[in-house]
Amino acid sequence: MTNQSEQLSRASRLTLGLFLILAIFLVRLFYIQVISHEEFLAKANQMQISKRTINPERGQIYTKDQNGEIVPLVLNQTVYTVFADPTQVKSPEKVKQLVTEVAGSQVIKSNFDKLSSTSLQYVVLARQITHSQAEKIQEADLAGIGLQSSSRRVYTEGKLANQVLGFVNADGKGQYGLEQYLNTELSGKAGLLQSVTDVRRIPLTIGVHDVSIPAEDGTDYVLTIDRSVQAQAEAVLQEGLKNVNSDSGSIIVMNPNNGHIMAMANYPDFDPSDYTKVTDATAFQNHAVSYAFEPGSVMKTMTTSMSLDLGKINPDTTFTDPNCVQIDDAKICNAEGDEKFKGRTFTMTKVLQYSLNTGVIWQLEQIGGGDITKGARQTMYEYFHDKYRFGQTTGIEQPGEVKGTIFSPDNVQGNKVRYANMTFGQGVSVTMVQMATAFSATVNGGTYYQPTLIEGTLDKDGKETTRDPKIISDTVVSDGASRDIRKMMFEARRGSWPTADGGYYVGSKTGTAQIYDDTTRTYSKDRTTGTTIGFGADKDGNAQYVIMVRIEYSGNQGFAGSVAANPVFTKMSNWLAQYEGMTKP
Amino acid sequence: MTNQRTQFISTRGRGTVPAAGWGRNQNLTAFRSERRLGPVANTVMIVLLTAFLGLLYLTQLTKTSAFGYEMNAIDEKKTQLAAERDDLKIENARLQSIARVESSSVAAAMTAPTDIQQSE
Numbered sequence: 001m002t003n004q005s006e007q008l009s010r011a012s013r014l015t016l017g018l019f020l021i022l023a024i025f026l027v028r029l030f031y032i033q034v035i036s037h038e039e040f041l042a043k044a045n046q047m048q049i050s051k052r053t054i055n056p057e058r059g060q061i062y063t064k065d066q067n068g069e070i071v072p073l074v075l076n077q078t079v080y081t082v083f084a085d086p087t088q089v090k091s092p093e094k095v096k097q098l099v100t101e102v103a104g105s106q107v108i109k110s111n112f113d114k115l116s117s118t119s120l121q122y123v124v125l126a127r128q129i130t131h132s133q134a135e136k137i138q139e140a141d142l143a144g145i146g147l148q149s150s151s152r153r154v155y156t157e158g159k160l161a162n163q164v165l166g167f168v169n170a171d172g173k174g175q176y177g178l179e180q181y182l183n184t185e186l187s188g189k190a191g192l193l194q195s196v197t198d199v200r201r202i203p204l205t206i207g208v209h210d211v212s213i214p215a216e217d218g219t220d221y222v223l224t225i226d227r228s229v230q231a232q233a234e235a236v237l238q239e240g241l242k243n244v245n246s247d248s249g250s251i252i253v254m255n256p257n258n259g260h261i262m263a264m265a266n267y268p269d270f271d272p273s274d275y276t277k278v279t280d281a282t283a284f285q286n287h288a289v290s291y292a293f294e295p296g297s298v299m300k301t302m303t304t305s306m307s308l309d310l311g312k313i314n315p316d317t318t319f320t321d322p323n324c325v326q327i328d329d330a331k332i333c334n335a336e337g338d339e340k341f342k343g344r345t346f347t348m349t350k351v352l353q354y355s356l357n358t359g360v361i362w363q364l365e366q367i368g369g370g371d372i373t374k375g376a377r378q379t380m381y382e383y384f385h386d387k388y389r390f391g392q393t394t395g396i397e398q399p400g401e402v403k404g405t406i407f408s409p410d411n412v413q414g415n416k417v418r419y420a421n422m423t424f425g426q427g428v429s430v431t432m433v434q435m436a437t438a439f440s441a442t443v444n445g446g447t448y449y450q451p452t453l454i455e456g457t458l459d460k461d462g463k464e465t466t467r468d469p470k471i472i473s474d475t476v477v478s479d480g481a482s483r484d485i486r487k488m489m490f491e492a493r494r495g496s497w498p499t500a501d502g503g504y505y506v507g508s509k510t511g512t513a514q515i516y517d518d519t520t521r522t523y524s525k526d527r528t529t530g531t532t533i534g535f536g537a538d539k540d541g542n543a544q545y546v547i548m549v550r551i552e553y554s555g556n557q558g559f560a561g562s563v564a565a566n567p568v569f570t571k572m573s574n575w576l577a578q579y580e581g582m583t584k585p
Numbered sequence: 586m587t588n589q590r591t592q593f594i595s596t597r598g599r600g601t602v603p604a605a606g607w608g609r610n611q612n613l614t615a616f617r618s619e620r621r622l623g624p625v626a627n628t629v630m631i632v633l634l635t636a637f638l639g640l641l642y643l644t645q646l647t648k649t650s651a652f653g654y655e656m657n658a659i660d661e662k663k664t665q666l667a668a669e670r671d672d673l674k675i676e677n678a679r680l681q682s683i684a685r686v687e688s689s690s691v692a693a694a695m696t697a698p699t700d701i702q703q704s705e
Contacts, residue, residue: 075675076671130672131665149664157682158684204653204654205653
């Protein structure tokens, strides 16, 4: 009995012990599964669930050719980085041979030496190889070699419209031009894929918390730029600059009847697919919108349009040229060499042709009843600022657009002398796009269209949705004043260059202004800005295109407007008149 | 473990309207089985059923997981095809670019016209 009791007691103890251990397990399990539930759930999710960002495709940029066909300007390309894990590479020589054969110039030869290293696990062997090259490397199936995909921008027309387009930096962010201005729209929205994955991080469809938010690709844009016009504008600008040994200039071609920019180019320029080689960042800037300058005598067209609209002059109104006028303490004269006109009587059309400063000052005096009164200055300010919109950004789709400077008559600087100077384009600064847009309004019948580079957007099926032109004002000048200024400019141009246009109805005005140096706070003595602005019209005299050219000139063969800018204008206009199929009067 | 007994129960004449219960092909006879499962058989059945359901769940889960791999493979294929499409699009655009056309042999062989006459 005693032995039996002892045995039973031992069995009981064993049972008790087992239950105790079981109880410990249970308590531990309770602790893990109930009390620490959240903590372990989070750990498990962290190990099993992977979150992956789905990158959207960046919107692409298109333009049109002569036939109105949509052609690409900026596309995306999937490219690959070839990397090696030296600890896994079995035959460095084979790897070296394969990568050299396939990747060619994209190989980073200096990294081949690292293939034998045992301490490195990631060595880049080649960058930016194409899909077909990547396939060859994949087919070789060499141990320790991997591929990483990424996307890059491809500028299919090379440097064409480079400053209008801008570029995309290594972080995928748009810089300068449309790439910067439309960065949000072009970028699209990233998607999210959250799911349980296997050990190779392949998403499985078994998780209860799986999330799949598809990426929204960026918007595809169609530009108003005409590919052929842009190419021609760039070519004639560069040729023109070369002819006068200049290193800086711009050109704008626009449709005055809807505000569409057909071409916009500047020099110096850059290659957007090789932007890292640019040493001077000013090459990235679209000076047609970001550089304000004193335009010089091209402004006389705007002053004359104002005077016509106010009914103070007509094309045949005459005035007698005094050559110089005294305004307060300043003596303002015509350009050097125009003394021969002193005392002669000219029509307003001839004032434009001979570019008489005194003639446009006289127009302003007529507005004030014979003097540049505050009322005359206020009226001029209303035209220049409110109607022509100088001193305001135009809203064109480019970053860094500047307003330029115009002083109100209420400002101490808005005195008689300044306003007298403003009539012929000094003492006021404007951008090319401001000037071309305002000029368009004066020659199209009086409608100010917001200048634009965007014609519309493309959907995924390639169908275009066009945007309506945006009218800012349709009362800039009257239809009659518009018709008169076109006629005056046509006659003025024909008077100066009778055979330049091959019989087409073209009107223009040149200008030359000294360049103000912000550093020395003085006007440069040997450097001037030559400008030409004008239009081409059909046989009925309706303006079909507007061209503005600006060239910085250091030569001494004449006025920059006539010597440097006008030849570029003429060449562009003649080409454009034929390209557009214009009819001669 | 089980026992079985068959009991005949006539339902004839149970209708609320006696005449209606005598319709054609309505031989209303039911057999109630007297077989009963014991506790062990019940447990075995439940275990088997649970195992079967578990197996069914696992096969479905595996099948669903396989969809994940299939989807991944299709996604990869789609990405590859998109890359190929982009490459072709770029090649096409480059072949038709202005610079390319200008430097083509056709353009090089062109001569400037000596006289142009326009008709309106």
